[in-house]
Amino acid sequence: MRVGVDYYPEQWESSMWQSDAEKMAQSGVKLVRLSDFAWSKLEPREGEFTFGWLDHVIDIFSRYGIGIILSIPTNCPPLWMYQSYPEIIQIRPDGKRLQIGNRGHRCVNSPVFVKYARRIACEMVKRYGKKKSVIVWQIDSELEAYPCCCDVCKEKFRKWLIEKYNDLDSINAAYGTSVWSGDYSDISQIEPPTAYPKAWQNPSLCLDWYRFTSQSAADFVKEIAELVRLENPKVILTTNTVFSNNTPDLYHLFEELDFVSYDNYPPISLEAEEETISSHAFELDMMRGVKGADFWVMEQLSGPTGSYAYMSPAPKPGQIMGYAMQAFAHGADAVLHFRWRTAATGAEMFRHGLLDHSNVPNRRFYEFSELCKSAVKLTPLLSTRLIADIAIVYSPEIDHAFKIQPQVRTFDYMEQLKMFHSAFSHFGANVDVVSGEADLSEYKLVIAPSMYVNNSAVTENLYRYVINGGTLVLTARSGVKDANNNCIIDTLPTVYKELAGIEITEYDPIGEQKHVIRDFAGNEFSCHAWCDVIQATSAKAYAEYTDGWYRCLPAVTMNRYCNGIAYYIGTVCGLDFYESFASNLMMQTGIPRLKDLPRGVEVTTRTNGKDEYIFFFNNSEKDVSIPLPKPMYSVIYSIVEDELQLKPFEMDVVRK
Structure with a gap:
């Protein structure tokens, strides 16, 4: 199992890069993700590429043997592109363009945007596609089923409907448009259902709009993936996803990719009510089920969350390690923490990383370092998988x-x-x-x-x-x-x-x-x-x-x-x-049951066909004691145990 971090060298003085890499290596970091929002630094002016700084960063991490996930940074086009080609900006339901300056405001159906997205992807894979230290490529970041109402999306949606239903009469029949005198007499009358609450609108149209916007995200991923593989068929590709108001169909989104990546932010404060499910075990199992295979966590909780809302409490002792181990237990082969250092500028300066603004190692950082050591002990489990009844x-x-x-x-x-x-x-x-x-x-x-x-x-x-x-x-x-x-x-x-x-x-x-x-x-x-x-x-x-x-x-x-x-x-x-x-x-x-598990304890089993490894995770704020049916060897503590004593958010792994 491998532990890594998300790192944004373009946000820091170049004099810090070497010391950061050295400190990562000392703490046990095996993976680092780069460049997911760095397009303006890679192409500061149209057609002018400046890869020198990224060359330097990659060389630094290569010397320390840290594997690199390189992101194709199409989530955030440079401002010069928005200025020169405003047609790439998403259109709101009121017909106005989104105000740029945030992230994800490009339209993935825009031919102009796709042209430039293909170009930056092509330039990057030509330069770094055969670098041994670049082990995985990430396409874009947290793609959504964007409800863009630009003319391109409208026309593409109408074409998509005709391809699906053949003609306007079939669309009217499928949608039951006779309700509220809504029959379409011309294809141009079909508009994206975004102007009013969905419950007020034709439910057939609304569901097809979701299908279309979701497919648009998947098609964009497919186009970039095909381009990258044309340059280098051996590259390993993924994208990262997170649940949002516009989560796309993940089965389609990852169809052309090698594995699933998920941004995992489990709750810091657990609900006292048993009826409220606080655990992220379900979400992790869902990610494993998207392709029926192990996955990666590309972003993991590292500190108090904030920026888009009020700040959360700080992760409690044990949660940095425990939640990463929980992900391993449910099928993650790698966990990268967001982020190495808390941003000092920009909107995410209070979405905390492992290091605070002081840049001084703290409790969370030392716990992360312990996680890196524990993950090494789980290396034999890379060949295992979860088998469910x-x-x-x-x-x-x-x-x-x-x-x-x-x-x-x-x-x-x-x-x-x-x-x-x-x-x-x-x-x-x-x-x-x-x-x-x-x-x-x-x-x-x-x-x-x-x-x-x-x-x-x-x-x-x-x-x-x-x-x-x-x-x-x-x-x-x-x-x-x-x-x-x-x-x-x-x-x-x-x-x-x-x-x-x-x-x-x-x-x-x-x-x-x-x-x-x-x-x-x-x-x-x-x-x-x-x-x-x-x-x-x-x-x-x-x-x-x-x-x-x-x-x-x-x-x-x-x-x-x-x-x-x-x-x-x-x-x-x-x-x-x-x-x-x-x-x-x-x-x-006839499915085996473990009885009398303490409330909050999660048990999962991974096997390689010969050995079984049982993960016991105490996802609660109380110490728990778990008697084992027979003495078992602890992979984490290298001892034989007949009873597990787990502190809050602690995990032990025993070999059956």
Whole structure:
């Protein structure tokens, strides 16, 4: 496992570069990321390239044996480009250009911008593509599904729609434009749905706009990747992503890249309420699931966050090391901390790095140095991977569709996924977070929450999984919409009726109200947000409502279908229900459970087919004691242990 830092030499005096590299090497840094926002320093005037300073920086780090991630800095074009070619600036919904001076304000569909992005990429890979110290290339930074309303984006969107639907009549039919007299009589009448809240606009248009903007980001990455590989087919390519209001479809974004990179900023302050999931374990497992392979963390929490909001508290002792180790446990092969030194200028001067403005090593820096030493001990684990018996299905389109038309207060698609993930993690299970089109055949258990927008390929995949003997869990708001984001004219859960063995005669969007359900064993749990009124056709009741006008009717069902089993949860519950449910499912499917783990302890297992390594992470603010079933060798402390004593945010790794 390797630890690194994000470094911005262009922001510091050149006299500091050598001492910084020396200090990094002494602390154990193995990787450094450079140049992701340095376009103006590399091309200060149009066509005038000044690579000398970057040559010098790369030579310095090469001498210390530190591997370099070199970024193609297309997120921030130089101001001369915006001034000379204002058409590359994104257009707001009101028709005005974004005010430049921040970041990410270029339009990735602009032919002019793409021309210059290709040129800087080409110049960089020609110069550094065969340098052995440059081990990875990053394309752009934190790409979004940008809602640009420029003429180029509008015309490209209209062309994209015609290619998808063939003609205007088909678009009208797919969108149901007869509502509010919205029929299109000319393609020029189609506008990006950005001027009003999404809930006021045509939901079919809104979802297609997301698909288009997301594909635009992926197409830009693909174009730069193809250019770079044309210059040097052996380069390794990635880009870094982070969750935002405009997160693109990550399955498409990384399709042409070698591995996934994620910017990981776990919470410094943990929520006292058990119902609130503070851990970033779900996000890390999601990154591993995007390509079904290990990933990198390109930016990791290093100090108090700030700049775009009020400053957060400082990371507590143990969090710098613990959160990096947590990422390793969930499939990260490298973790780079943002950033080496806190910026002294610019908007991010209070988004703290490992070193504060004083440039004097502090508590966080020394903890980081200890992390570097511990990571070296994990080097044998580079050949290992996580193998999971459980998969949770995630859909970017469903996530976005719920944002277009929120169903009811307290109903949150992502929170459902996290609740299931937390429940299974409580019993020490590895969990994959995957696309609905992924191969599900090796999983003993698949959770597919709120399959709201029907994708026929995904539906067929889920049916096939159960027919072949799998155990599937569906939840409320499944089968509601067709692929065009219109309601299906059928009894819910429509396409899943046969599989689930139920029909929903009515539903009750209760929001913040609460009801109670009782399972087959007599355990009672609170439910909220949503209550499906279920009529079982071939299914059996797993749990029933105990109150309300649907008292004694099924709330959760189980249906045997062909060789498998399909469960349906018609409501939203608290974590206690999901943990009870997860425990029962794991027992029924033969998935091993670790019982009596202290609250907050996360357990993951990586294997190379011969040896198994078990990560125990105390993601809590209390000391914990964990008895082991037999004495095991600690990779971190080089001793045999029969009981683990973990401080807050401490991790130990034992070989089984």
